[in-house]
Amino acid sequence: MTDPLSEVIALLQPRTVFSKRISGAGRWGVRYSDFGQPSFCAVLDGSCRLAVDGHPALTLEAGDFVLLPATPGFTMSGFEPVRPERIDPKVMLSPVGEVRHGTRGARPDVRLLGGYFVFDSPDASLLVSLLPGLIHVRGVARLSTLVKLVAEESGKQQPGRDLVLTRLVEVLLIEALRSISDPLHRLDCCVVSDGGGALVVTTPEIAKSLKRPLV
Numbered sequence: 001m002t003d004p005l006s007e008v009i010a011l012l013q014p015r016t017v018f019s020k021r022i023s024g025a026g027r028w029g030v031r032y033s034d035f036g037q038p039s040f041c042a043v044l045d046g047s048c049r050l051a052v053d054g055h056p057a058l059t060l061e062a063g064d065f066v067l068l069p070a071t072p073g074f075t076m077s078g079f080e081p082v083r084p085e086r087i088d089p090k091v092m093l094s095p096v097g098e099v100r101h102g103t104r105g106a107r108p109d110v111r112l113l114g115g116y117f118v119f120d121s122p123d124a125s126l127l128v129s130l131l132p133g134l135i136h137v138r139g140v141a142r143l144s145t146l147v148k149l150v151a152e153e154s155g156k157q158q159p160g161r162d163l164v165l166t167r168l169v170e171v172l173l174i175e176a177l178r179s180i181s182d183p184l185h186r187l188d189c190c191v192v193s194d195g196g197g198a199l200v201v202t203t204p205e206i207a208k209s210l211k212r213p214l215v
Contacts, residue, residue, distance in 0.1 A: 005174060005177060005178070006174070008127060008177075009170055009173055009174055009177075011121055011123065011127060012119045012120075012121050012124055012127055012128075012173070013119060013120035013121045013124075014038070014117050014118070014119055014120075014166065014169045014170055014173060015117065015118060015119075015120055015162075015166045015169070017115055017116075017117050017150060017154055017165040017166075017168070017169055018115055018116055018117075018154075019113055019114065019115030019150055019151060019154045020098075020099055020113070020114055020115065021044075021097075021098040021099065021111065021112070021113055021151065022098065022099045022100075022101065022111070022112040022113070022114055023098055023099070023100050023101070023108035023110065023111045023112070024048060024076075024077075024078055024100075024101045024102050024108060024109055024110045024112075025078075025100070025101075025102045025103040025104075025106040025107065025108045025109050026078065026080075026102040026103030026106060026109070027078060027080045027082050027102060027103075028077060028078050028082060028101040028102025028103075029075060029076070029077030029078065029082040029083070029084035029085065029101075030075070030076055030077070030084050030085050030086075030087050030101055031073070031074075031075045031084040031085065031086045031087065032071075032073060032074055032075075032076075032087050032088075032089050033073050033086070033087070033088055033089065033090075034053075034071070034072050034073045035071035035072075035089040035090065035116070036070060036071060037070075037071055037116050037117070037118055038067070038068065038069050038070065038071065038116060038117055038118070038119065038128070039067075039068050039071045039114070039115065039116040039117075040065065040066065040067050040068070040114070040115055040116070040117075040147075040172065040176075041060075041065070041066045041076075041112055041113070041114045041115075042064070042065050042066075042112065042113045042114075042143070042144065042147040043060045043061060043062050043063065043064045043065075043110065043111075043112055044062065044111040044112060044113060045062050045108070045110065045111040046061075046062060046108060046109050046110035046111060047059060047060060047061045047062070047109070047110055048060050048076060048077065048078060048079075048109070048110040048112070049075075049076070049077050049078065049079055050066065050074065050075075050076050051074060051075045051076075051077075052068065052072060052073075052074040052133070052134050053072040053073045053074060054072060054133060055133065055134050058136060060110075061138070063138065063139060063140075063141075063144055064136065064137065064138050065136075065137040065138075065140065065143045065144070065147065065176065066134065066135065066136050066137075067134075067135040067137075067172075067173070067176045068133070068134055068135075069128045069131045069132070069133065069135070070128050070129075070133065071089075071116070072133065078102065078109055078110070085101070089116075098111075113147055113150070113151050115150065115154070117169045131177075135176050135177070135179065137175075137176055137179040140175065140179065142175055143172070143175050143176065146168060146171055146172050146175060147172070149168055150165065150168050150169070150172070153165055153168065
């Protein structure tokens with residue numbers, strides 16, 4: 001029997017990584033408009049505040065990892081009141097070096113790695129709609145290691161770079177979804193095969209009525 005989580009990742013066909021190092025110091029805040037593509041953020045050092053539309057605000061600490069499968073609007077900031085700078089993620093330029101928010105030249109209060117990727121599957125929106133809108137993982141060393149590998153690989157132009165990044169993103173997704181206890185059960189869905197290579201994500205009740213093998 002095929003692993004359902006592996007099948008879902010294979011169906012999504014993740015590829016292409018854009019990542020950047022970000023730091024914040026003093027009084028700072030940024031407001032990103034709705035993006036729609038999957039994105040991630042890992043806290044390398046320090047702490048900050050993350051407020052994602054439709055979700056309670058979070059305090060992120062070193063070692064935390066956040067996955068936003070569809071990236072709604074969100075605000076990231078320090079802990080002092082501030083009017084955030086508005087950023088349109090769809091027109092962002094690729095940065096050279098670290099992006100600093102807040103006080104220049106000061107020791108950063110937080111250092112992050114942020115990035116996004118895309119799903120090539122034509123059915124990606126359906127599959128993403130079954131995932132939690134926000135996945136926050138704390139204290140998983142394997143994710144921290146993977147994020148560092150993504151940062152290193154994305155900062156270089158070596159042969160095979162795109163393939164390596166695609167594979168790393170696949171593993172990042174799997175590790176993040178593993179953090180959800182029995183993810184497909186929690187999402188109240190099953191993956192069903194038609195016997196010819198096509199897969200369907202459906203509810204357990206409908207799956208039981210189908211004369212097709214579960215994968």
